[in-house]
Amino acid sequence: MKLYYMPGACPLASQIVLEWTGTPYELQAVERSALRSPEYLALNPVGSVPTLVDGSLKLTQNPAIMEYISELHPEAGLHGKTREQRAEVRRWLSFNNSDLHRTFSLIFAAASYSDDPAVQNLIAQKSTDRVQFLFGVANKNLEGKEYQAGSRSIADPYLFVILRWAKAKKLDLSDKPNLEAFFARMSADAGVKTALKKQGLE
Numbered sequence: 293m294k295l296y297y298m299p300g301a302c303p304l305a306s307q308i309v310l311e312w313t314g315t316p317y318e319l320q321a322v323e324r325s326a327l328r329s330p331e332y333l334a335l336n337p338v339g340s341v342p343t344l345v346d347g348s349l350k351l352t353q354n355p356a357i358m359e360y361i362s363e364l365h366p367e368a369g370l371h372g373k374t375r376e377q378r379a380e381v382r383r384w385l386s387f388n389n390s391d392l393h394r395t396f397s398l399i400f401a402a403a404s405y406s407d408d409p410a411v412q413n414l415i416a417q418k419s420t421d422r423v424q425f426l427f428g429v430a431n432k433n434l435e436g437k438e439y440q441a442g443s444r445s446i447a448d449p450y451l452f453v454i455l456r457w458a459k460a461k462k463l464d465l466s467d468k469p470n471l472e473a474f475f476a477r478m479s480a481d482a483g484v485k486t487a488l489k490k491q492g493l494e
């Protein structure tokens with residue numbers, strides 16, 4: 293199994309699931325400039341990471357990759373035992389991917405939406421406000437819980453990766469103690485540490 297990634301980007305979430313399930317895998321770094329190459333687009337038609345190649349399967353989209361790995365290893369218990377628990381896992385996975393990640397991307401990529409620096413600043417500021425609102429939702433959900441869906445699941449590595457970006461961008465999370473505690477918990481996890489080390493990030 294081979295995971296295509298860029299260091300620190302969202303494929304880290306899928307890689308943590310590979311570590312948590314004990315799946316043997318190979319990492320393949322992709323240069324940003326190679327994302328739109330015909331060779332890479334043949335693997336991932338959107339030209340983004342992650343891509344997971346497992347035999348003849350070329351799988352894209354982080355949530356699909358994480359569910360796939362989790363289904364190969366039900367014994368790891370990363371996707372909930374009951375229908376209700378599985379629904380909770382999907383709910384937070386969708387929240388992380390479609391709400392948080394999508395909005396955070398606007399902070400990183402404001403320059404792709406306008407050439408005007410004032411507009412770029414406005415996009416970044418409005419997106420930061422929205423990300424902080426969404427972090428507030430995640431913080432509230434984590435009240436009295438160690439993990440987003442109650443027990444550890446495939447949703448958690450995604451939130452961890454986005455919190456790493458928030459730290460890099462120096463977003464103030466001081467009013468979100470449950471998120472800070474979650475970040476510390478995940479940072480201390482052996483599988484998370486191994487995944488970071490394999491990407492050259494510590």
Ligand SMILES: N[C@@H](CCC(=O)N[C@@H](CS)C(=O)NCC(=O)O)C(=O)O
Binds near residue numbers: 327339341342354355
């Ligand atoms: N919906 C996609 C999002 C993937 C995505 O946005 N990947 C980013 C890295 S975190 C990327 O490849 N960005 C490079 C680009 O779009 O040019 C998924 O869940 O896999």
